[in-house]
Amino acid sequence: MSDRGRQGEPSSEDVRFGREEMLRLFQELSESGRRMLILTDHHTRQHCLPRLPLIGFSNSHTFSVPPGESSKSMDVVTGIWQALSDHHFDRHDVLVNLGGGMVCDLGGFAASCFKRGVAFVHVPTSLLAMADAAVGGKTGINFAGAKNQIGTFQSATAVVINSEFLDTLPLRELQAGYAEVLKHFLIHDADAWHRAASGLHLPTDWNPVLEAAVRTKLHFTMADPTEKGIRKALNFGHTIGHALESHFLQQTAMPPLLHGEAVAAGMACEAFLACQRRLLRKTAFEEVWQTLHRIFGKIDFEVEDVAGIAAWCLQDKKNAGGKVNCTLLKGIGGFALDQWCTLKELEGCLQAYHSGFEERILP
Ligand code: GLY
Numbered sequence: 286m287s288d289r290g291r292q293g294e295p296s297s298e299d300v301r302f303g304r305e306e307m308l309r310l311f312q313e314l315s316e317s318g319r320r321m322l323i324l325t326d327h328h329t330r331q332h333c334l335p336r337l338p339l340i341g342f343s344n345s346h347t348f349s350v351p352p353g354e355s356s357k358s359m360d361v362v363t364g365i366w367q368a369l370s371d372h373h374f375d376r377h378d379v380l381v382n383l384g385g386g387m388v389c390d391l392g393g394f395a396a397s398c399f400k401r402g403v404a405f406v407h408v409p410t411s412l413l414a415m416a417d418a419a420v421g422g423k424t425g426i427n428f429a430g431a432k433n434q435i436g437t438f439q440s441a442t443a444v445v446i447n448s449e450f451l452d453t454l455p456l457r458e459l460q461a462g463y464a465e466v467l468k469h470f471l472i473h474d475a476d477a478w479h480r481a482a483s484g485l486h487l488p489t490d491w492n493p494v495l496e497a498a499v500r501t502k503l504h505f506t507m508a509d510p511t512e513k514g515i516r517k518a519l520n521f522g523h524t525i526g527h528a529l530e531s532h533f534l535q536q537t538a539m540p541p542l543l544h545g546e547a548v549a550a551g552m553a554c555e556a557f558l559a560c561q562r563r564l565l566r567k568t569a570f571e572e573v574w575q576t577l578h579r580i581f582g583k584i585d586f587e588v589e590d591v592a593g594i595a596a597w598c599l600q601d602k603k604n605a606g607g608k609v610n611c612t613l614l615k616g617i618g619g620f621a622l623d624q625w626c627t628l629k630e631l632e633g634c635l636q637a638y639h640s641g642f643e644e645r646i647l648p
Pocket of ligand 1: 421519
């Protein structure tokens with residue numbers, strides 16, 4: 286295992302697949318004599334940690350944080366830094382992030398700052414983290430109520446994707462993670478999309494699906510590690526998706542949406558917008574909507590809330606000069622960056638979604 290991925294330079298990434306590769310990586314870590322701190326949340330400590338091949342490690346420790354977004358905070362980061370310090374970590378040692386997107390974002394951030402960067406390895410355990418969060422070098426914590434406001438770009442020293450961990454996930458979380466997989470296919474891999482669209486529900490064999498999804502992710506992140514241009518394609522579905530997520534977070538009477546559930550709805554709305562702009566054929570939109578609807582259903586919100594939800598889009602990190610910047614589909618397997626949208630257009634998409642695209646105003 287080499288030292289690589291210094292801050293701001295997430296060159297190529299060492300992404301490995303399967304249990305054998307996981308065993309090999311831990312063998313390499315053990316032989317290298319590095320100290321190792323394994324970061325988990327309380328769920329992955331219980332369900333995933335016992336599956337790591339740790340026999341023979343003389344110098345490994347664990348640090349566990351509460352599950353959920355609230356752990357992506359400075360207080361928790363300080364706790365991790367304290368643990369690294371207590372165990373006398375240096376840059377040669379390694380933080381192993383065993384968990385979903387939250388653990389990968391948090392651990393990556395803590396490691397990328399400690400002593401200006403100690404090595405870290407991601408062992409993602411959720412579908413969302415395997416297909417998206419663990420690859421591409423984004424790290425971060427939340428700040429002042431906004432997601433991922435503080436963070437760095439630094440790739441993991443290695444990422445090992447073992448789909449066997451997926452059997453530790455609740456179905457709802459597995460399903461939500463599939464939205465990011467489908468997003469990758471929609472913007473870059475039309476064949477994989479058509480295969481997914483012809484399936485009735487979730488795949489049964491995750492390995493080829495994950496390999497295809499990660500291939501797409503790497504295509505974008507290696508070309509544009511710090512999101513100056515083409516990497517923005519990965520934001521398809523996220524402008525309206527994040528707005529829905531924020532809206533539901535504010536509604537104390539309703540349970541929050543999972544990120545992937547919001548992204549699935551965001552992709553349907555933004556595909557509709559692409560169709561209105563003649564970037565996507567009507568038949569292709571129909572296929573996108575029917576597939577997303579079959580897998581994720583439809584999110585319920587009040588039609589009176591449409592303007593408020595659309596207004597959340599003004600918070601999107603890609604915006605400039607008070608205008609909303611969307612990534613839209615350009616056919617299946619393609620994308621159009623920097624599509625500037627008005628609030629009225631975004632409200633129109635949300636209204637159409639609300640009615641199940643029944644009163645469509647499509648060209
Ligand atoms: N999750 C989007 C990105 O990594 O750029």
